[in-house]
Amino acid sequence: MAKYLVYRLLTFIPTVIAISIVVFAILALAPGDPMGEFALNPSITAEVRENIRKSFGLDQPIYIRYIKWFMSFVRGDMGYSFTSRTPVIELILQRIPTTLWIVGSAYVLGALLAIPLGVISALKRNSIIDTIVTTVVFLGFSLPTFFTGLLFIIIFSVQLGWLPFIYNSSLQVTDWQSLLAQIKQSVMPVCVLTLLQTALLMRFVRSEVLEKLNQDYVRTAYAKGLPAFVVIKRHVLRNALIPVVTLVALDIPNIFTGALVTEQVFRVPGIGALLIESINRNDTPVVMAITCIYAILIVVFNLIADALYALLDPRVKYVNTHR
């Protein structure tokens, strides 16, 4: 077990480095110039432009720039934004609470809904409940989030006038009034994400439980005369939920990137919105930092998922397939 984890940790670092090289190369090889906007500004002469370029280190060859970037990224220094002249880390830290609030609550809600619904619909297979739940789930993950979001706005903001359709991030929660406002403006983005998350997860829970229900050990448990509830709780769910826990961990980074769309629809100024703004402004350091954070999240949660799987399921054997 320990050996396996060490092995995985050792593959973790090269993966992150490789991904950062890929992103850096894309940015460096792309046509277009991050300093392009200065070229249009008559008050900045070519000489000054050259100096700015030097101050950002853009006159050096690609690999030197990469190594420099990487060394400072490791030390937690992500450089300065080209457009707002503030440290990238500050920009990101400003945006993180909003994203975490929206994404986090959607994620927790999704898991809380999906697991019981999935279990029920598997146990009552082909019943009315099952049919309804599976249909809703199918609709849920066939609806693209941007369409669900716009539908929600049309129904709840435009037609009914219940909820505001633009997210106000400067709102400070100080009293009940403002807390209510905060909840009101978060309802729609959270619901959109929850719907998708529940749909994806529920499908998986259902199929896992269904698979375990047919196992020999379940039949044995019933044959021993155990009551149905005990069989389901101790024998079916314990086994079925192992891969579910893994998937929940594996999915956390996905929901961060998925939130990109939701943030765009509701104008939520989270980290995804920052990425889109920076891409549109050619703000290389910010794009680089956010993309790498996403990549690190993906790799870290992959690792966590594997470790969880190993912890929860003693049958799992580590076979080093790469040897």
Add this chain to the structure above:
Amino acid sequence: MFKRSLNQTLVSSTVEYIPPGQGTIGQEAWYKFRRNRQALFGTVVLLIIVLSVLVGPFIYTIPISQIDFAQSGHPPSLEHPFGTNDLGQDILARMLYGGRISIAVGIFAMLVAILLGIFIGAIAGFYGGLLDTILMRFTDLCLALPRLPLLLLIIFLFRDAIKAMVGQELGIFILIVLIIGGLNWMVVARLVRSGFLTVREMEFVTAARALGASPQRLIWTHILPNVISPVLVAATLSVSNAIITESTLSFFGLGFPPDIPTWGRMLYDGQNFLEFAPHMVLFPGTAIFLTVLSINYIGDGLRDALDPRLS
């Protein structure tokens, strides 16, 4: 990596499973598929959408880009069954035209993903050894890439260059198809590889090898047909995935230019008029939803039909 149970390798459809009194695997699958109501619903809806998109523009001949400010943002009427947009252009005409592009993007991106996936998976699974290790490490790496941010980034950075090379419309089409496909082959590669690992050890492969079959022949005519059914399912689902991705790109304003009204682009244009022209969003959105839903139903139906363990 974990060694998981064999049934998770998804290569179960290969062993000769001919149910009592039934025909070949294909016939049996078709029989099961037909009896699946949702799959049938999906097929019918998808056929209707594809047919109307193909034939529609010939019958419904209102031009897609005729601007008429007197008719700006009109709700559905007899003259304009789906209403008009902010510039007074007919939404039905634009949807019929844009649907061609949305669906074409889905199909071509799927082809790119599947071909890449089969190629890499087959080589890794067939030859094994160092080649397998390198290719699978590469696959793992690609799986860890943050896909949506990268898509947005690449398209933003390279669209002008490729437009200059092959022209506006074709350029962005090629770029989108290549990138969506190029970031979606990994699952297929894994499926194909794990299929190859199982099937290449079977007796009929050994027999073919003993008869002197070349590696190409072993890969293409002996092993691949036996691992293709999970790939078919993945292919179907990747069409709907690509359609959603293209719409998402367009929704960020990074897809096709405004004069090419794909469904996602229409949503992007319509989102600013939710208050007085919600139909600008509702019709194209529903089109995306119905297409994706029917493809997903078909994929699910295929999965059940091709899986011999479920009978």
